[in-house]
Amino acid sequence: MSTTSRPGEGSRVGVVGAGVMGIGVAEECARAGYAVTLVDVDRERLAAAGDALRRAALVDRLRDPKGEHDNWPARIDFGTDDTRLTGVSLVLENVTEDPGTKTAVHRRLDELCPGVPVVVNTSVIPITWLAGHTEDPSRFVGVHFMNPVPAKPLVEVIRGELTSDEHADAVLDFLRSIGKDWVPVADSPGFVSNAIFMTVINSAAELVETGVADVEGVDRVFRECFGHPMGPLESADLIGVDTVVRSLHMLQKFVDVGRYEPSVGLTRLVDEGRVGRRVGEGFYQYASGRAGARS
Structure with a gap:
């Protein structure tokens, strides 16, 4: 019993x-x-x-x-x-x-x-x-x-x-x-969602950093082509960019592979304290309940 x-x-x-x-x-x-x-x-x-x-x-x-x-x-x-x-x-x-x-x-x-x-x-x-x-x-x-x-x-x-x-x-x-x-x-680091999605956010930030597309362009592709309610960079701001970087470091701790190395774009935002919605600025700026991509 x-x-x-x-x-x-x-x-x-x-x-x-x-x-x-x-x-x-x-x-x-x-x-x-x-x-x-x-x-x-x-x-x-x-x-x-x-x-x-x-x-x-x-x-x-x-x-x-x-x-x-x-x-x-x-x-x-x-x-x-x-x-x-x-x-x-x-x-x-x-x-x-x-x-x-x-x-x-x-x-x-x-x-x-x-x-x-x-x-x-x-x-x-x-x-x-x-x-x-x-x-x-x-x-x-x-x-x-x-x-x-x-x-x-x-x-x-x-x-x-x-x-x-x-x-x-x-x-x-x-x-x-x-x-x-x-x-x-299964009990695998990052499970399903974050083992995949943290790399998506990381890659999206890298594409912005290297000039492949701007922040709004990356997110539009995910919203309008794939039907996602939010793009990966909008999601990073909601989660917290610092939380994303910390999660990537944790994935590196348990699965030592290069794709989990945080991109320059992510680490720069954390270093500057621009970690997303909760502080009013991340990949986007937030004011009066409205969001706009940083210039």
Whole structure:
């Protein structure tokens, strides 16, 4: 008989990391009826997360002012004290894509949440590698949520070599409960999406750098020829150019091949602090909600 606790609507889940992905994950959980404990070491980031979640709820009301609206943000508890995670039925980790940072967080979760299924929201780092640095690798399941989380119904699900059936099943039950479908993916660096798409962004930036096409031209080809909703450079600004470069470095760490060497165009933007939408400038400039390619 399985002893693994399976989360269900009304139970409490923990979300670690209040960045863009953590905010989206917390929103999906709260909308599905879960009580959510959202933890981050940065108080300003937590405050910004609270503002973003309240804005999302306000958008609901503005879109349908006469409808009945669930006050789902009230189900989210914020704090810097990670002991708040004690007693959750499942924990979702969304911290920076850095092996050292993630390893430290998961060792702490060993202490706070023993026996609880752990969802690792990673876009690059192999689950088996990360789980191997913890006390109980059987409870680790990779779930690569896409950005923005509430708008993307599909995720990649990755089992590590030692992931148990019972923990994998608990995570799949959870994904069903928040309305996500999934594609099972082998535990390979970058999985499917980022093993391919990081190289696309990198190549697109290189084409701009060498004058083959300008930023808007590259993105138009992907939108109007391939039917993509966004071009690769628009996507880089949404993801964060610094996150793209960090992901490429992580891919280099685990798969040492030349195609993952960040292009000059990407590294220059990071060095100049122009990392995308969240700072108002990346491949495009953002002002008053409108975007235009940099001159």
